[in-house]
Amino acid sequence: MGRPRTPLIDRERITTAALELVDAQGEFSVPGIARKLGVQTGSIYHHVEGRDGIIELVRERVAGAIDTSVLMLLPWDEALAGWARSYRAAFAAHPRAIPLLAGSPVRAPKVLEGYERAVGALLEAGFALRDVMTVIIAVENVVLGSALDLAAPESMWELTDEASTPALAEALAAVPPGQTDAAFELALGACVERFRRLLEA
Template sequence: MGRPRRPLLDRERITTTALEIVDEKGEFSVPQIAKRLGVQTASVYHHVDGRDGIVELLRERVATGIDAATLDLPHWDDAMAAWARSYRSAFAAHPRAIPLLMTSPVRAPKVLHQYEKAVGRLLDAGFALPDVMPVIIALENLVLGSALDLAAPETMWELADEAATPRLARALGAIPEGRADQAFELALTGYLSHVRAAYAP
């Protein structure tokens, strides 16, 4: 038999398959990947650095949806806001991957480079070095919480008896369409206002 034109297994196919499984189940295992690809588990380990290596491949894949060019905008606050919106959009496409990626250390070089750029953007704007990572981490917390909110049902409160919570019922009835986007923009505006007042030079 001739050799197949395309290898049966490579890092790209492993990453794609792992992400499909995470999108379905919120978790993955190497045997699950191998089974879906029709190969032996040992064959998968031949291409990746164990389970942690696959997690970093997933991180890189999801992060490709973040537009790092947003960090080049002239004003630091516009840059961080645009980066946050792009970051949110990328992770909202794979909400079940968020707990997996946010509970393991970031090692992927391409992702670390994006953090390097964000740190540089704030330092160039005059932020004090000790303030830089808290500002970035707080923004990430906002972004990832909102990305999960985008995957939530449009109505998160089910009232069995509206008479028992009448004000809540009225407030829920007044929620405009696109509540997740509105809540995100409200939180982002508040975050930027606080950072300007407390940390910006």
């Protein structure tokens, strides 16, 4: 038999299979990817540099949905907020990837380019070099926490005896629709306001 015209596997198919496993299970294994693609485990290693290489492919795929072009907008606070919202949406689509990606250093060139653009935008806005990564990490803390919150059960509090926690029961009953989005915007707004004071200092 001749070789198939379309390869059974390539980096794109490996990435898709890995991300599907992560979305379903929060994890992947190289043998699991091989089974999903119907190939031998050894064949995977012809296309990627082991597990770490696959993690970076997943990172690149998820982060590829982040719109970094908004960082070129003015003023800087609107640009940063737009980037944060896009970042949140990208990871909210794959919340189970967050713990996996947080456990390994960022190496994917395209993802590093996105950070380069964010650093450049903050420096252009006048932030001190020593503060730039602190600002970016603060934004990521809000973004990734909110992305995980979007994947949480609709109610994270199950009151067995409302009489013992009456204030909590009333507060939960008063929660309006869209709580997660409102909480994200509140946290993001608070961050931007603090960043503004940092810039003015």
